[in-house]
Amino acid sequence: MISKAKHAEIAKGWSGVHYQHFPRLKKRLPFLLPLLDCLKGKDVLEFGSNAGMYGWHLAQIAKSYTGVDYQAQYHKQALHTQKFIENPNVTFLNMNVKDFVKVTKADPEKHPFNAIFMSYVLYHFSDKEVKRMKETLLPKCDIVFIQTRNAARDTGRKGRTEHNSGKFWLESKVRKWLESAGFECETHWPKGKEFHEIIGRRKQVENQG
Numbered sequence: 206m207i208s209k210a211k212h213a214e215i216a217k218g219w220s221g222v223h224y225q226h227f228p229r230l231k232k233r234l235p236f237l238l239p240l241l242d243c244l245k246g247k248d249v250l251e252f253g254s255n256a257g258m259y260g261w262h263l264a265q266i267a268k269s270y271t272g273v274d275y276q277a278q279y280h281k282q283a284l285h286t287q288k289f290i291e292n293p294n295v296t297f298l299n300m301n302v303k304d305f306v307k308v309t310k311a312d313p314e315k316h317p318f319n320a321i322f323m324s325y326v327l328y329h330f331s332d333k334e335v336k337r338m339k340e341t342l343l344p345k346c347d348i349v350f351i352q353t354r355n356a357a358r359d360t361g362r363k364g365r366t367e368h369n370s371g372k373f374w375l376e377s378k379v380r381k382w383l384e385s386a387g388f389e390c391e392t393h394w395p396k397g398k399e400f401h402e403i404i405g406r407r408k409q410v411e412n413q414g
Contacts, residue, residue, distance in 0.1 A: 206230075206231075206234045206235060206238060206262075207230070207234075207258070207261060207262065209227055209231075211289075212227045212230070212258070213227070214289075215258075215261075215285070215286055215289050216256075218285040218288075219256055219282040219285060219286075220278070220281065220282070221278040221281075221282070222278065223256070223282075224255055224256065224279070225255050225256040225257075225258040225259075230258060233324075233352070233400065234262070236393075236395040236402070237324075237352060237402060238262065240350075240393055240402055240404065241262070241263065241266060241350070242266070243348055243350065243404055243406075244263065244266060244267055244320050244322065244348065244350060245266045245267070246266070246267070246268050247267055247268060247319055247320035247347070247348065248267070248268050248269045248270075248271075248317045248318045248319050248320065249263050249267040249269070249270045249271070249318065249320045249321070249322055250271045250273070250316070250318035250320065250321050250322070250342075251263065251270070251271070251272045251273065251321070251322045251323065251324075252273050252274075252302065252321070252323050252326055253273075253274060253323060253324065253325070253326030253329060254272025254273060254274045254279070254283055254297060255274060255279045255282070255283070256279055256282035256283055256286055257272055257282065257283035257284075257286035257287060257290075257297060258286065259322065259324055260272045260283065260286065260287075260290070260295065260297070261286055261289065261290055263322060264290045264291075264292040264294075264295050265291075265292065267292070267294075267320075268294065269292075269294035269295070269296075269317065269318075270292065270294065270295045270296070271295075271296045271297075271298065271316045271318060272295075272296070272297045272298070273297075273298045273300060273302075273305055274297070274298075274299065275299070275300060275301040276299075277299055280297060280298070280299035283297040284297055296316060298316070301334070302330065302334040302337055302338055302342075303334065303337065305342075306337060306341050306342065309341075309342075310341075318345065318346070319345060319346055319347050319348075320346055320347060320348045320349070320350070321342065321343070321346050321348075321349045321350070322349075322350045322351075323349075323350070323351050323352070323353075324351075324352040324353075325352060325353060325354065325400075327351070327353060327379070335382070339382065339385070339386050343383075343386040343387075343388075344386070344387075346407065347406070347407045348404065348405065348406050348407065349383055349388060349404075349405040350402065350403075350404050350405075351379055351383075351402070351403045351404075351405075352400060352401075352402050352403075353376075353379060353400065353401065353403070354399060354400040354401070376392055376401060376403065379403050380392070380403060380405075383403070383405035384405075386405075387407060387408050388405030388406060388407055388408065389405065389406050389407075389408050390403055390404065390405045390406075391403070391404050391406075392404075
């Protein structure tokens with residue numbers, strides 16, 4: 206896990222609101238990091254990359270990493286964080302799901318990925334974005350790693366019917382979404398069960414020949 210001193214060195218160059226501050230990471234990362242071995246050597250795509258601190262950790266084990274965030278201020282913070290990442294195969298993009306799908310359709314090799322990581326971001330997506338992701342992005346993945354929490358989150362935003370009520374945060378909802386896209390899921394709960402990690406692995410098709 207990143208040290209407090211290293212985090213402070215990076216965060217010193219961020220402007221605007223700081224979301225990925227050290228106390229929050231200190232609470233979540235100790236349980237999360239041991240589970241990330243499943244992403245080792247993968248081309249990882251993260252939605253909701255924020256200031257890039259999960260990207261900082263993922264880039265140490267991934268073959269390549271692409272972080273996507275639609276908020277410009279977080280994208281700028283991530284670009285600063287990138288200066289402290291040694292893996293050269295790292296990219297941070299300022300766009301939404303719809304735009305990323307367009308880019309990957311136009312040039313599939315430009316931002317390669319075979320794994321998706323998301324942490325506390327599902328409630329940001331509209332119902333259309335969730336559907337678009339399932340139809341266009343999940344099929345390209347061997348594994349999907351989702352960190353979320355067992356609680357409601359009301360964003361008050363249009364187009365987020367299930368997400369506004371918090372239902373999509375529920376483990377059963379996330380698992381159903383991944384399973385319907387062809388993944389076998391496992392859930393990991395830390396002590397206290399304030400949040401959980403769901404890992405979806407692509408089902409292997411048995412050879413019928």
